[in-house]
Amino acid sequence: MLQPAVILATAFGYLCLLFAIAYWGDKRADRGRSVVNNPYIYALSIAVYCTAWTFYGSVGRAASSGIDFLTIYLGPTLVFVLGWFLLRKILRISKANRITTIADFISARYGKNQLLGGLVTVIAVVGIVPYISLQLKGVSTSFNVLIHYPAIAMPSAVSTVPLFQDTALYVALVLAAFSILFGTRHIDASEHHEGMVAAIAFESVVKLVAFLTVGAFVVYGLHDGFGALFARAMETPKLAPLLTASPASAFGNWMTLMVLSMAAIVCLPRQWQVTVVENTDAKHLDKAVWLFPLYLLLINVFVLPIALAGLMEFPGGQADSDTFVLAVPMAARAEGVALFAFIGGLSAATGMVIVETVALSTMMSNDLVMPVLLRLKWLRLAERTDLSRLLLGIRRGSIVGVLLLSYLYFRLIGESYALVTIGLVSFAAAAQFAPAIIGGIFWRGGNRFGALSGLAAGFLMWGYTLLLPSFVKSGWLAESILTQGPGGLSLLRPQSLFGLAGLDPLSHALFWTMLANIGIYVGVSLLTRQSAMERIQATAFVDVFRRAESQQQFWRGTATVSDLESLLGRFIGATRTRQALVEYAERRGLNPGKMREADAELVNYAERLLAGAIGTASARVMIASVAKGDIVGLDEVMKILDEASQIIEYSRQLEQKSRELEVATGELRAANERLKELDRMKDDFISTVSHELRTPLTSIRSFSEILFDNPGLGLEQRREFLAVIVKESERLTRLINQILDLAKMEAGRMDWQIAEIKLKDVVADALAAASGIFAERGIHPEVKVPDDLPLVEYDRDRLVQVIVNLLSNAAKFCDRERGWVSVEAASEDDAVRISVADNGPGVPLADQPRIFERFQQAGNTLTDKPQGTGLGLAICRQIVERFGGRIWVENRPSRGAVFSFLIPIRRAAQAAQ
């Protein structure tokens, strides 16, 4: 069944079907009944990512290094997780600016710069041509394998096949015809090529079904399911490592491949074409972000099983692992499956080639050829009345040119490399666009010089570290360049540049290209200034979701409508121009016949129309040639941008203000609470103090009255009453003294007599001063003060006062019956601690923080009889803190309280000792 004629007829029939589908899709679109306007077709068209490289090459890679072929598909999955941020933003920008290609996008972002667009185009063409030739090679190889059926013969070098018998050439020509027919239908490249997309979606279905068919046949037809296949493989010593992926080998460049594929899914020209340009509705992205990864998962499920089956089928390497998808069914004599596999591979290859050449041809015509032609004055292009045919001609010529170039590359160099390697070299080239794109949509500061120099540096690095070695391997250049470096300079060896060794060539290249690209892009952007146009574009891109069509504001020039009309007419045709102007007038409610002077908005509209046809950079130049005036100056741009950002600034300031207000309110509330507390304390104090004052006063008065009224009292009794009067007067004096002391200390008017003192003496003095109160209650204080305490610098009298206060407190509060008080001193690191303990009721935890405040006493001051003035501890704290110490209270574990304070030792005093 598999005679060459049958194979050729099937392939030809398949391609005819493709033409028919594309034709049908375009016809439907013309009648306004789009077939591609749904998320499923959109997701399938994005699956153009899976090329012949996926179809044949994944199995080849799995056969040699196990599971790491999956990185190429996991990377895009990760990007699509973030698709809602990244892709949606790119989509919005591109639609607003009628961006048609990746070159157009980058040049538009950096001030509509023609040079930048040209550079991107050159990088894309140089980088992608090998990738296209890889597809041709895939078709050619698969055809040559299939044609030898039933023998499993690997094609010898294809270059020995005469030119006119080479399938790849005919495939290239057919695809050129397809791309020209369905990829250049409109002069406006930003319009959708619905027929082409329909065909691509169909191809995605075919390659998926074909691969799943082969997979199911291998797993369930040749083996008894996954389990049996894997069990057999695990018994084979040579295959087992592919399943467990010995870490050192399998994950070596895992991250490199992930990063490359993440960049590729955004930066490859064909992905840009289907994801951005051919998108009919941004809402489709919502479903595509999971449909596309799902497609990738499905097409990869059988890769490893097929690779294992192939390795078991051909243990001696009779078949190249890149052809297992065909060779395994062929060896099993399953002609139908093999033929279907061939068609699947053909669909994978053709889909990629079609979209890639259309994308590249748009770039070449809009960003390379047209700008050059328009600059060449002697061509007098500007005076030609109809340039649309020329433009289409350039695009069609570019398509043929790209395909012939790819074919040439394939004939000359393609045989020396495995499929995967060529693909990865292209991925690395496309990845060079990533910094300029990602930076361009998220960083307003990136500018033209930065993008130009970064891209150029990355591209040069790529050429040196990846392209040059591939020429060496093809035998074009001497092997010595790789082993010894150019001219014997070993530091410049392309695969271990500057002595960077230990990385595989791809990781090595990715490191150097990205270092050069990102480093120079960021560095130069930071060191150079943006022009007004760059500033406008940067804001329009970065803030695309916040500013709707804000560009008009920047255009201050005018043009006559007839000038604009003739300019547009030359590029997009008179009929379409007329149509577009009428549409515009209707939308604005104007009479199209009466428009004379074009306002800024119309000029802008015309520029965007033109941008769809010839790219943003050229459109800018052409519009500038007919419109008087220019964009506003940088200062004004900044002002306009500022107006918008001022509003934002205001709202931010408002938010800030209200936050500050909240904080201030909180502080006020706290202060108010504190004031209330103080007020309450004052009330309490007054009631305490007046009580304290009144008690001695009352007794003084009543005893005085008794003495006054009864002159006949006995001497003994009189003496007793007078003693009470004296004692109560002393108490009054003490209270008033304390109040005065505290007031003085708090006001900082206290005189401090600082001297070196010995603590043991101080404690002894204090005990002596308090001996009266102890004797009164029958307490014998315990004293534990060591002799070797360091000297401290202190006000001796005040220190005595502190200890006396604490001692008398302890005496007052200790147990009535069996009172016990102890005073202890101990030296700590750089302080001396003095504690006074008693066996009274202790201080409730809730009162501990407040007890050192003025007029605060433990317990309820209203019901209990106050035991003191409420000022003693406050005075103690004032004194202790004056000398940098600390005072606190704890409860003893058994019963009672311990008041302690620290006296810091001055260094000088220590030294003196």
Added chain:
Amino acid sequence: MRAGLRGERLVALFILAAVAFHPPILNLFAVDSAVFGLPLLYLYVFAAWAVVIALIALITGTTEETAAERGVDAKPAPEREV
């Protein structure tokens, strides 16, 4: 699901997926054993992948975009620092 968290959820999912497919984690599964006759590493990668896809579908399918996230005619979001 509550609206307005779509962005945060997707970023979290991205980090989760990046970690799940990171070599150190994969190494944990790169052992010589099989579950249901399938090699553990193969099973893990595809299962994790499927879970990630299901989560994308769940997040984008069930959360509503807020006006700020949609970005059209919305009140300006706080200026992003660059």
